[in-house]
């Protein structure tokens with residue numbers, strides 16, 4: 001009965017239409033993208049991650065705690081939901097798949113599945129929230145085969161004010177009751193407490209390929225145009241708009257969608273990130289201070305700029321690995337990636353953005369001497385997914 005009702009209400013998988021799941025975390029969902037009930041087979045651009053999870057399902061060894069780690073807008077939160085869908089779907093069409101029409105899939109899509117446990121990562125009262133979670137997890141799943149908690153963004157557990165919460169979480173992370181899974185979603189696993197990290201299985205998400213970004217943006221546009229409520233707003237983005245958004249987005253569908261919505265802002269972010277890079281390479285104090293102050297005091301935008309910078313370093317690191325450049329060169333890029341994440345963390349922790357960025361630039365300037373004459377952002381885009389994702 002439920003299935004009949006759901007068939008008409010859950011269009012996610014009808015007609016074999018592919019789901020728009022890569023990177024619907026972060027800004028993607030903010031952009032109003034209704035998340036369909038997707039299985040792991042619908043997660044695009046992260047083959048290593050989905051393969052690892054499907055293998056775990058196949059062997060009945062889905063880990064109790066995962067750390068989904070990777071840049072913003074690469075599908076981490078979507079993947080967590082897909083794992084939940086696959087664990088609970090009543091008629092999975094494939095291993096790791098979700099039918100999109102059964103009662104479990106329907107409840108997940110409508111946001112009413114009682115076994116997907118929300119966790120409020122807002123800073124005030126985080127420790128109390130952990131206590132509530134621990135109490136809740138003393139009980140088995142209400143109706144599904146498995147229950148799941150998604151902590152997103154788990155980065156907030158790295159803040160000095162969240163130490164109590166993080167410590168209280170440790171025991172639950174170590175051995176939750178059977179059929180209970182926790183997924184920590186982070187852009188910065190290295191900033192989390194080592195005790196938290198070591199209790200989780202870490203899966204790394206990579207930036208999406210330009211082709212995939214283009215495909216997803218086109219599908220966004222088609223979905224918008226086929227929606228009678230928005231069709232009056234006019235035609236979708238032009239090919240030039242798509243190109244520009246993809247170029248600016250550096251592998252993040254969240255950034256690509258933001259770019260289409262506000263290209264000026266992303267253009268500004270990209271240029272500021274390039275200026276930060278140039279300043280770090282120059283190593284000159286006045287230039288460092290000037291570049292840092294150009295970031296401005298808007299925390300959200302400062303974090304977007306640093307996300308852009310992180311992706312520039314990451315792209316260069318992938319290339320360094322592919323070209324088997326000297327280890328020192330790779331290590332300096334890894335240090336730069338860490339410094340960028342630390343600065344983002346500090347900004348989330350209410351350090352003034354220009355101050356955090358200046359500190360970061362000084363650190364990077366010290367670790368990147370051999371890169372000063374080789375602009376990271378000026379090379380053509382590499383083939384994604386072929387390198388190890390090193391952090």
Ligand SMILES: [Zn+2]
Pocket residue numbers: 088089090091092098099100101102103104105106
């Ligand atoms: Zn299903």
